[in-house]
Amino acid sequence: MTAKCKGIVFDFNGVLLFDSHLNERAWRQFAISVCGRDLTAEEILVHMHGRSNKSFIEYLLQREVSLAECNEYSEQKETMYRAMCLDEGAGFCLSPGAQQLLDILAAKKIPMTIGTSAGKNNLLFYFKHLNLGNWFTMDEIVYDDGTLPCKPEPDVYIKAARKLRLRPEQCIVVEDSLSGIQAAAKAQIGKIIRIGNRMDDVKFAEGGLQFETITTLAELDSATHFAV
Template sequence: MYDRYQGLIFDMDGTILDTEPTHRKAWHEVLARYGMKFDETAIVSLNGSPTWRIAQAIIASHQTDLDPYYLAAEKTRAVEEMLLDSVRPLPLVEVVKSYHGRRPMAVGTGSEHRMAERLLRHLGLFQCFDVIVGADDVQRHKPEPDTFLRCAELINVAPENCVVFEDADFGIQAAIRANMAVVDVRKL
């Protein structure tokens, strides 16, 4: 189905791995420590963003002066404690497995590189990918194209010959800005 593309690039959270419930639970847990609530509907528009950017939006909505990087680090620690036991692959993993060894493939995620690698190893998927580009590997994040452009560069495939699989508006915008084809997995 995707044979016309020379390179396949996958977002991770919500696209190939069902990590969203754990991320939400971690946000609720961490924010409760500060007497704040996690408004899931308000944060949906930030899906695909690095954790510090989501923390920044939460802090602004609560009109408090916490450090977004500190809050993001707390949330990341909370996720790490619970994620390995709760994460599950999503159906798109079948596409990953069917193209493994046939096309260069990358993960371009808003999660930190270390966390992405750890999750993919835990689920036995790490070896399917030639490259992982995490939020800490680029300076500009989705909706900017940098994550996906870096993926294409590292798998040595021109952007216009890549397809990106995404579940978030910011990621879809990033793929379009990178001049790549995009599959909105929410519509599969």
């Protein structure tokens, strides 16, 4: 865990974009509309954050859903979410320190990509409104296309490392969710960095998970973490 790494994989929601409050609000509205009930804080932490839409929809409905049904429910929720993003106005922007860090990594030619549970429509939305094309292409990003098991399974981060032409142990993963940290650990990622409140570390350290905590990407020092 102390060796310097060669590449980095960012989760998106909650890492490059601080939008957890919007995702939570949209899912809560969805749950009330479709299931007739609100979500608990534990459900949001354990079952929502970092999970695919299909996984959470099946949890809410307590049954399996077809691809067509999943797509319909997902778009219902994501339409609400994207409207909430735009309602934020200038507040809908990359997280503190993100643009500066991405510029530094690009200038140093450090391989980087995104490994996210977001779907393609949301990613296209982010490319349009957050200028992700300055640093990434869609082909480089691992997203929820329905072919990979969702976090906490390691597949997203194993595939992301392959996209960078690196081994998982040569990569850093930056995550905010428990399921994402578990996925990175299962993938044997070289270093895991959690974004969040350090007071919450104990909630994320169950099962011996090892990670470093920062509050924003402005705290991530490329010279400290990368072999260049």
